[in-house]
Amino acid sequence: MLRRAEPERGSLSNWKLLFEALNQPDATPGPEIRWLQLWAELDGDNANAATSKAVTDKSLPEWLRTKAEILKQKHDKEQEGKMADKNKPDSDPKDAQKKTAAIEDADSMAAKNGIYIHLLQPLEDLAGQLTGLPVEADMQLYVGGAWDAHPLPSGRAEEKNGELKKWSATSLDSKKEIKFGPRLIAQLTEMIQFSDDGKLISIPEESRQSPDGIRMVARSKDGIRVLFDLRLIPINKVSKPIFTQVIESSVDNTAAITLRLPEGFLKRLHGAGQTGGCSLRHDGAAAYQKVYELRATGDSTFTVLPPQAKTTSGDNRAQIKQQISELEAGIRKDEADLAKNEGSNAPARIKAENKANYEKAKSDKAIKIQALQAQLQSMEGAPTPMHFKLDPGGYTLLLGQPNMIELCKLNVVPAVPSSQSKPSNP
Known part of the structure; x- marks a missing residue:
């Protein structure tokens, strides 16, 4: 049995008990005991010496020699790797740090870098308008359409279509400017230029007029950190x-x-050249779309305000109360006119006609007041609206006024209790 196959792991003690039970010189399988001892050594601290001995011993079972050969090859490869590392010149500590650091993903909703959004007007001159960008003199720049993706840098010679492309840093004519071109030697009109204090100085005219807009992602010199993500969006998009x-x-x-978004998402957004806050639109057929006003309550949360209740009934109540007030003022004036008419020196016939007119006007107003009071009472008893809630489903987050930029699509799910984990983005 031991000659045909390797024993099960952990069975060595059982085999030893078997051989002790036999304990007869003629029946004791001496070679098998040696095989088991060598088999145990291959998994022990002395494995290297045991493998060297086992691979050359033809009397051993085939499975034991194969096991020893595999372990010897593994050990030799490890030794080669150690020698190669030893013979390498001393590496730069910064290179070692780069290998261990995590490369930041600009496309991740959990990223920390700022996102700068600007709506491009037709024929707009951008010179000096965008400021405060966290530039670095030796940064990298990736450029493409406003909706192009930016996968983690992989060292590929060429990026795919729909991905940002790395632009070349050009020689600096001045220490005050940071310049990038689509190739190492480029005309000034083809370059993107930043000032050293974070101002966008210029972009190529072709990019400014592109219907696809322009996106720029700046990275640190080593490519690990994302410095900023700038998106210039044509106003008609x-x-x-x-x-x-x-x-x-x-x-x-x-x-x-x-409404809770990924942590810190709102804090990352800058600009957009708009005024006003955010809104939430319920997606679906136009007849069922609703827009909810949002009030930011943190860097990742909104309070959703109920849809504006129809104010027709409220406006009507106010109008009715105003009419009653005006009619009551009219009655007081009629009463004053009656008293004045009684004390006047006018002929009796005139006084009688005036009295009749004033009393009729007073009576008509009183009747109208009673009717309006009855109408008001019926309106005061109307049922109050039901409690508002936001249903799960598909929504669009809208940014700013008056153009209502579509910022992103949301899949809204019910919040889980605090004792459970919250939903996360893939």
Whole structure:
């Protein structure tokens, strides 16, 4: 049995007990005991010496020699790797740090870098308009259409279509400017230029007029950190979401309606050249679309405000109360006119006619007041609206006024209890 196959792991003690039970010189299988001892040594601290001995011993079973050969090859390869590392010149500590550091993903909704959004007007001159970009003198720059992706740098010679392409840093004419071109030798009109204090100085005219807009992702010299993500969107493209990813978010309907986005997402957004806050549009057929106003309550949460209730009934109540007030003022004036008429020196016939007119006017107003009071009472008893809640489903997050930029699509799910894990983005 031991000659045909390797014993099960952990069975060595059982085999020893078997051989001790036999304990007869003629029946004791001496070679098998030696095989088991060598087999145990291959898994022990002395494995290297045991493998060297086993691979040359033809009397051993085939499975034991094969096992020893595999272990010897593994050991030899490890030794070769150690010798190669030893013979290498001392590596730069920065290179070692680069290998161990995690490369930041600009396309991840969980990233930390700022996202700068600007709506391009026709014939707009961008010189000096965009400021405060966190540039670095030796940074890398990736450029493409506003909706192009930016996969993690992989060292490929060429990026695929639909991906940002790495531009070349050109020689600096001045220490105050940072320049990039589509190739190492480029005309000034083809370059993207930044000032050293974070101002966008110029972009190529072709890029500015492109219907696809322009996206720039700046990385640190080693390519690990994302410095900023700048997106210049043509004004006529605002109906297309800026972010192509569908972001999973959660809603808590227990008290104030709270919409939660990926942590820190709102804090990352800058600019957009708009005024006003954010809105939420329920996707679907136009007849069923609703727009909810949002109030930011943190760097990743909104309070969802209920849809504006129809104010027709409220406006009507106010109008009715105003009419009653005006009629009551009219009655007081009629009473004053009656008293004045009684004390006047006018002929009796005139006084009688005036009295009749004033009393009729007073009576008509009183009748109208009674009718309006009855109408007001019926309206005051109308049922109050039901509690508002935000249903799970597909929504679009809209940014700013008056153009209502489509920022991204949301898949809204119910919030899980705090004791459970929250939904995360893939």
